[in-house]
Amino acid sequence: MTAVPATPTPPPAPKVNRLGLARDVYKGAPTTLCAGCGHNSITNHLVKAMYEFGVEPHLLAKMSGIGCSSKTPAYFVDRAYGLNGVHGRMPSLATGAKLANRELMVIGVSGDGDTASIGLGQYAHLLRRNVDCTYIVEDNGCYGLTKGQFSATADLGSTLRKGQVNEFETIDVCGMAIELGATFVARSFSGDGKQLVPLLEAAFAHRGTSVLDIISPCVAFNDHDGSTKSYAYVKEHEFLLHVPDYIAPAEDHVVDYEPGTVQDVELGDGSHILLRKLERDYDATDPVDAMRVIHEGRVRSELVTGLLYVNTEARDLSARETLPERPLSAMGEEELRVSRERWHDFMREFA
Amino acid sequence: MSAEVVNDLTIQVATINGSGSQSSNLTLTRSIFRMGIPVAPKNVFPSNIEGLPTWFDVRVSPYGYQCRTRDIDILVALNPTTWTTDAPGVKPGGVIVHEATYPVVGAAARDDVTYYPVPFTKLAKERIGQDSLRKYLTNMVYVGVLAHLLGIEVEAIESALRDQFRTKPKAVAVNMEAVTLGLDYARENLEKRDRYRLERLSGRTEGRILIEGNQAAALGCVMGGCTVAAWYPITPSSSLCEAFIGYCERFRADPQTGDKRYAIIQAEDELAALGIVFGATWTGARAMTSTAGPGISLMAEFTGLGYYAELPAVIFDVQRVGPSTGLPTRTMQGDVSFAYTLSHGDTRHVLLLPGSAEENYEFAMQAFDLADRLQTPVFVLTDLDLGMNLWMADPLAYPANGFDRGKVLTAGDLERIESWGRYRDVDGDGITYRTLPGTPNPLAGYFTRGSGHDEDAAYSELPEVYQRNLDRLARKHETARRLVPAPVADERGNELAILAYGSTHFAVVEARDQLGEAGIETDYLRVRALPFSSEVAAFIERHERVYVVEQNQQGQLCGLLRQELPGALADRLVSVRHYNGVPIDAAAISGPIEEDVRPDNEARRQAASPAPSGEHPPAALAV
Numbered sequence: 001m002t003a004v005p006a007t008p009t010p011p012p013a014p015k016v017n018r019l020g021l022a023r024d025v026y027k028g029a030p031t032t033l034c035a036g037c038g039h040n041s042i043t044n045h046l047v048k049a050m051y052e053f054g055v056e057p058h059l060l061a062k063m064s065g066i067g068c069s070s071k072t073p074a075y076f077v078d079r080a081y082g083l084n085g086v087h088g089r090m091p092s093l094a095t096g097a098k099l100a101n102r103e104l105m106v107i108g109v110s111g112d113g114d115t116a117s118i119g120l121g122q123y124a125h126l127l128r129r130n131v132d133c134t135y136i137v138e139d140n141g142c143y144g145l146t147k148g149q150f151s152a153t154a155d156l157g158s159t160l161r162k163g164q165v166n167e168f169e170t171i172d173v174c175g176m177a178i179e180l181g182a183t184f185v186a187r188s189f190s191g192d193g194k195q196l197v198p199l200l201e202a203a204f205a206h207r208g209t210s211v212l213d214i215i216s217p218c219v220a221f222n223d224h225d226g227s228t229k230s231y232a233y234v235k236e237h238e239f240l241l242h243v244p245d246y247i248a249p250a251e252d253h254v255v256d257y258e259p260g261t262v263q264d265v266e267l268g269d270g271s272h273i274l275l276r277k278l279e280r281d282y283d284a285t286d287p288v289d290a291m292r293v294i295h296e297g298r299v300r301s302e303l304v305t306g307l308l309y310v311n312t313e314a315r316d317l318s319a320r321e322t323l324p325e326r327p328l329s330a331m332g333e334e335e336l337r338v339s340r341e342r343w344h345d346f347m348r349e350f351a
Numbered sequence: 352m353s354a355e356v357v358n359d360l361t362i363q364v365a366t367i368n369g370s371g372s373q374s375s376n377l378t379l380t381r382s383i384f385r386m387g388i389p390v391a392p393k394n395v396f397p398s399n400i401e402g403l404p405t406w407f408d409v410r411v412s413p414y415g416y417q418c419r420t421r422d423i424d425i426l427v428a429l430n431p432t433t434w435t436t437d438a439p440g441v442k443p444g445g446v447i448v449h450e451a452t453y454p455v456v457g458a459a460a461r462d463d464v465t466y467y468p469v470p471f472t473k474l475a476k477e478r479i480g481q482d483s484l485r486k487y488l489t490n491m492v493y494v495g496v497l498a499h500l501l502g503i504e505v506e507a508i509e510s511a512l513r514d515q516f517r518t519k520p521k522a523v524a525v526n527m528e529a530v531t532l533g534l535d536y537a538r539e540n541l542e543k544r545d546r547y548r549l550e551r552l553s554g555r556t557e558g559r560i561l562i563e564g565n566q567a568a569a570l571g572c573v574m575g576g577c578t579v580a581a582w583y584p585i586t587p588s589s590s591l592c593e594a595f596i597g598y599c600e601r602f603r604a605d606p607q608t609g610d611k612r613y614a615i616i617q618a619e620d621e622l623a624a625l626g627i628v629f630g631a632t633w634t635g636a637r638a639m640t641s642t643a644g645p646g647i648s649l650m651a652e653f654t655g656l657g658y659y660a661e662l663p664a665v666i667f668d669v670q671r672v673g674p675s676t677g678l679p680t681r682t683m684q685g686d687v688s689f690a691y692t693l694s695h696g697d698t699r700h701v702l703l704l705p706g707s708a709e710e711n712y713e714f715a716m717q718a719f720d721l722a723d724r725l726q727t728p729v730f731v732l733t734d735l736d737l738g739m740n741l742w743m744a745d746p747l748a749y750p751a752n753g754f755d756r757g758k759v760l761t762a763g764d765l766e767r768i769e770s771w772g773r774y775r776d777v778d779g780d781g782i783t784y785r786t787l788p789g790t791p792n793p794l795a796g797y798f799t800r801g802s803g804h805d806e807d808a809a810y811s812e813l814p815e816v817y818q819r820n821l822d823r824l825a826r827k828h829e830t831a832r833r834l835v836p837a838p839v840a841d842e843r844g845n846e847l848a849i850l851a852y853g854s855t856h857f858a859v860v861e862a863r864d865q866l867g868e869a870g871i872e873t874d875y876l877r878v879r880a881l882p883f884s885s886e887v888a889a890f891i892e893r894h895e896r897v898y899v900v901e902q903n904q905q906g907q908l909c910g911l912l913r914q915e916l917p918g919a920l921a922d923r924l925v926s927v928r929h930y931n932g933v934p935i936d937a938a939a940i941s942g943p944i945e946e947d948v949r950p951d952n953e954a955r956r957q958a959a960s961p962a963p964s965g966e967h968p969p970a971a972l973a974v
Contacts, residue, residue, distance in 0.1 A: 029809075057793075057796065058788075058789060058790055058791050058792070058793075058795055058796060059788075059789055061634075061788050063630075073798070074798055074810070078796070079793055079795075079796045080796050081788040081796050081797065081798075081799070082796075082797070082798035082799060082800070083630070083633055083660075083798075083799045083800075084798065084799065084800040084801065084802065085626070085629070085653075085656055085801060086652055086653060086655075086656050086801055089622060089623070089626045089652075089653065091623070091626075092581075092618070092622070092623040092624075092625075092626025092627045092629075092630060093626050093627075093629055093630035093633070094630060095616070095623075095626075095627050095630060096579060096581065096626065096627035096628060096629060096630020096631035096632075096633075096634075096638065097630035097631065097633060097634050097788070098630075099579055099614040099616070099627070099630075099631060099636075100578065100579050100614075100630065100631035100632075100634040100635070100636035100638070101634040101635070101636070101788060101789055103789060104634065104788055104789060121619055121620065121623070122619065122622070122623050122626070124619075125618070125619040125623065129616075321611060321614045322609050322610055322611050323610065323611060323614060324605070324608075324610040324611070324612065327634075327636075327789070328578035328579060328612065328613070328614060328631075328636050329578070329631070329634045329635040329636035329787065329789075330635075331576070331578060331612060332576070332753075332754065333576065333753050333754060335612055336573075336576040336577075336578065336603070336612060337573070337574050337576070337750070338573065338574065338602045340749050342602075343749050344746075344749070347560060347746040347747060349514070349517075350560035350561060350562045350746070351558075351559070351560050351561075351746075
């Protein structure tokens with residue numbers, strides 16, 4: 001049998017991002033969460049957003065606390081660094097990591113229990129320090145790993161599977177974030193990649209604390225009638241503030257919209273987030289308006305999603321601490337010790 | 352008048368908190384030091400900002416004893432509320448300088464002391480113009496009075512004031528006026544009738560410095576390369592972080608750009624403080640937090656993460672009296688056993704136990720090396736006495752070595768090796784290799800977690816993987832045993848020995864002299880770290896009876912020794928404890944030991960086996 005030489009058809013060039021990295025690089029270990037869990041969708045959207053944004057894997061610091069949500073950093077960007085700490089204490093770890101090496105891109109993944117209950121104090125102080133990081137709350141209104149108890153973001157009057165009613169006021173992590181100094185605050189839904197991916201990319205670009213409260217239904221314990229964090233509830237009650245679009249710094253910033261129909265916000269690195277207006281004429285730079293829509297949404301049982309608030313003026317923690325460009329973690333004896341001569345003079349002051 | 356007492360006395364100044372007594376107390380201390388005479392001041396202060404009684408004891412000793420003494424030779428009474436209890440505390444033959452308006456009646460009226468009434472308030476009212484400063488300067492008047500009575504050199508006072516108000520020359524003049532006021536009054540009105548005198552010495556204080564332990568530790572942080580500090584204010588550790596802030600501002604801020612080669616965060620609590628530290632050390636920076644017992648309690652949670660995920664940290668515990676809030680402004684060595692196994696599960700930590708201001712500095716530096724080398728939290732346990740009081744010390748030596756960053760793989764290293772795993776014990780010492788976030792190599796990244804993990808940092812609940820990991824951590828602890836500061840021994844072939852650590856050292860020095868005078872010679876071992884070096888057991892083996900002296904009720908270090916030592920050696924230990932909140936003095940050691948070795952106590956000693964940790968100490972050893 002005569003061998004027929006194969007026609008040399010070059011394989012199609014793999015699609016890569018601005019760093020020349022394929023999308024697979026942004027994947028992680030297989031998820032161990034339940035099939036249908038909103039968190040898995042968020043992970044997929046994160047992979048897409050990081051790929052499109054062109055996150056440097058070795059500079060990515062994935063921080064988390066404890067809970068279903070906090071397991072997910074293992075499920076994206078395998079090559080990156082992860083630090084899965086203790087329950088509710090991710091903010092302090094994120095703060096320390098960013099202070100020590102400001103070149104890192106810090107992303108924190110937390111849940112509603114991790115953020116709004118055991119970690120409420122650390123969350124509050126991360127916000128007021130405006131640590132440059134993306135802080136994701138995968139919010140399902142319940143404790144998944146311990147089998148479905150209410151969390152503090154559960155809405156007043158919502159019920160558990162067996163009918164128990166939540167008698168306590170909800171903690172709105174977005175309202176709190178705006179009050180306490182976060183400079184990029186958005187609410188979204190795990191099932192809405194079209195909205196979530198540009199919000200994530202803009203959050204990566206923003207210099208300061210970016211909070212994304214992402215409603216992420218728990219299929220095991222909180223996806224029933226009476227839950228306000230179920231797929232069905234979100235579908236019926238979502239109120240879109242606007243349609244976000246992220247424009248990377250390198251792209252030509254073409255203004256192709258009717259005046260007054262879009263709010264264009266330039267972010268710290270020269271990128272833009274475009275917010276195409278819908279029925280409500282909303283100004284995302286106005287914290288008072290933000291608090292109003294959050295409050296009105298609660299009264300009307302609406303889930304208001306979109307970029308609630310953005311402030312590109314406030315200095316982040318590294319700027320407030322006047323840290324040099326060079327990471328503290330890279331400094332050695334010559335930068336950190338007092339010189340021998342100066343030391344001997346200094347010791348005389350104690351004589 | 353009995354025989355003259357020269358340069359060997361203790362002055363107690365009783366004042367009201369917030370009255371500016373600190374300046375005058377420090378001036379007195381420094382002036383005597385400038386005359387070449389060894390001094391050791393102790394500030395006994397309340398948990399209060401203004402209004403409660405406070406005492407400042409200056410021990411003056413030609414022998415250089417720096418521990419507290421119970422004997423008060425000279426009382427300067429400036430607090431009416433404690434007058435009737437302070438006056439009886441002066442030893443017979445002593446001196447009482449007091450505000451002239453205090454009634455010398457009842458318990459305050461004695462016939463075995465010399466009284467010098469001084470109208471401090473009246474003098475200040477008539478002679479100190481500035482109303483706002485009068486309260487503060489009134490205290491400075493006593494310095495002048497003592498200068499006359501004891502013979503403190505005016506030049507020494509001037510020099511002390513100049514150093515104290517280095518940046519405020521005007522304050523030097525104003526304070527000196529107040530000193531002169533006291534001096535002149537005393538010269539004109541007080542006839543010397545007591546036996547005490549100070550006289551310039553040589554060869555004792557030259558070349559030495561006066562420094563607070565917390566300052567020394569803060570300087571160790573500067574020279575140890577600490578770049579991130581996070582803390583929550585708490586007595587008696589706040590001054591450590593505040594000193595670190597001051598030194599960083601001075602030595603680490605770029606004068607041109609204002610850029611700071613450090614970040615110091617006042618955290619919302621001690622949990623967050625340690626979290627910030629771990630976040631920083633995970634990236635490769637050197638970071639520390641400083642706290643006291645209540646903060647250590649809160650840090651238990653994060654400490655477990657640091658131990659199990661193997662993150663460096665330096666944690667200063669400037670111990671104060673517990674349990675709970677306890678006595679926040681009093682001293683204790685009460686956190687030793689708690690800190691050693693802090694956090695749930697099987698944990699054991701490295702504890703450094705500095706016994707001087709110099710060691711506060713050296714061990715602070717070394718703690719950063721050990722934390723990086725061992726990739727684990729390292730505790731530096733000092734206490735309020737060592738941390739907040741001034742100590743005579745040798746000038747802090749310029750570090751001889753560079754930083755030991757431990758086992759860190761760079762991107763270049765990774766290119767040369769085929770694979771690596773974060774928790775693989777390549778060298779057999781229990782210490783594994785790490786890479787730092789930001790390392791540009793596809794192999795570099797890994798996932799750090801406080802949950803079960805295998806050699807390659809992947810999640811694992813497998814029994815054998817868990818057990819192997821825990822056994823490796825135990826092996827690492829054995830490595831630490833060889834790396835921590837070894838004990839310091841003074842061994843002269845005696846059967847009896849004293850074992851102590853930390854600030855207790857200063858009292859041991861004097862106690863051994865006292866025992867020697869009573870014909871009881873002792874050897875001495877000063878333990879400087881946990882885990883115990885092998886030298887500790889060897890030393891105990893060479894002695895029949897070892898008195899373990901410490902400042903807590905339960906004999907915590909003694910308990911840890913008993914746990915680790917073979918029974919025959921454990922039986923040689925006798926726990927000597929001091930735990931009333933004031934620094935231990937020599938008599939609290941020599942007294943119980945002398946009692947214990949008296950021949951008539953032999954039978955009793957045989958009968959009563961040494962009290963295990965937690966039980967009430969035998970009567971003879973109760974202090």
